[in-house]
Amino acid sequence: MRKLKIYIATSLDGYIADHNGNIEWLTGFPNPEQTDYGYADFLAGIDTTLMGYKTYQDVLKLSETFPYPGLANYIFSRDKSHQDTEFVTFVKEEAGAFVSRLKSLPGKDIWLIGGGELNAAILEHDLVDEMIIHTMPVVLGAGRSVFAGIPMEKTFGLESVKTYSSGVVEARYTRS
Numbered sequence: 036m037r038k039l040k041i042y043i044a045t046s047l048d049g050y051i052a053d054h055n056g057n058i059e060w061l062t063g064f065p066n067p068e069q070t071d072y073g074y075a076d077f078l079a080g081i082d083t084t085l086m087g088y089k090t091y092q093d094v095l096k097l098s099e100t101f102p103y104p105g106l107a108n109y110i111f112s113r114d115k116s117h118q119d120t121e122f123v124t125f126v127k128e129e130a131g132a133f134v135s136r137l138k139s140l141p142g143k144d145i146w147l148i149g150g151g152e153l154n155a156a157i158l159e160h161d162l163v164d165e166m167i168i169h170t171m172p173v174v175l176g177a178g179r180s181v182f183a184g185i186p187m188e189k190t191f192g193l194e195s196v197k198t199y200s201s202g203v204v205e206a207r208y209t210r211s
């Protein structure tokens with residue numbers, strides 16, 4: 036079965052956006068190795084993305100052209116009046132049921148882009164197989180949590196850790 040993966044960057048205190056929802060702090064680090072932090076390899080293994088509505092709004096603001104045009108992109112919102120676009124489909128059914136079905140279909144792996152609220156909803160249904168978390172060397176103090184409001188404990192096994200000269204730590208986990 037295809038896997039559902041989180042590939043995300045957090046602060047040292049577990050935030051994916053600051054208290055204003057900004058992510059500029061992600062890009063301010065020197066990158067002497069000129070690495071893409073495994074992004075191109077990761078992207079080559081997926082054909083589907085999942086986004087919460089707030090993350091989708093940010094993605095639209097951040098780039099002039101939609102960044103994932105060749106992929107199947109699904110947006111989650113409780114407002115069922117949103118119209119699909121050339122690039123995205125709004126999910127009309129309950130998130131857990133939809134993602135379970137998606138995982139059972141043939142295809143490459145699925146990228147759960149986020150944000151924290153959608154991550155928590157999918158994790159609550161135990162549908163996350165793998166997490167690749169890049170921890171940035173910054174404390175934000177407040178912001179949007181990587182798993183916003185997850186009501187129960189979920190354990191993962193550590194597969195690997197990689198460090199970068201930028202101070203970024205990449206940890207890969209699988210569901211135990």
Ligand SMILES: NC(=O)c1ccc[n+]([C@@H]2O[C@H](COP(=O)([O-])OP(=O)(O)OC[C@H]3O[C@@H](n4cnc5c(N)ncnc54)[C@H](OP(=O)(O)O)[C@@H]3O)[C@@H](O)[C@H]2O)c1
Pocket residue numbers: 042043044045050051052056057058061086087088089090091093111112113114130148149150151152153154156179183
């Ligand atoms: N650091 C990173 O790598 C990274 C990655 C991704 C996102 N981000 C940032 O994270 C922030 C957004 O995260 P967030 O947690 O605030 O919001 P989010 O998860 O992106 O979006 C939340 C919205 O998604 C919809 N939603 C969530 N769970 C749902 C469910 N179970 N069923 C149906 N709809 C659901 C709801 O939309 P409606 O309100 O329309 O119902 C909800 O308000 C942004 O600032 C973004 O830029 C950072």
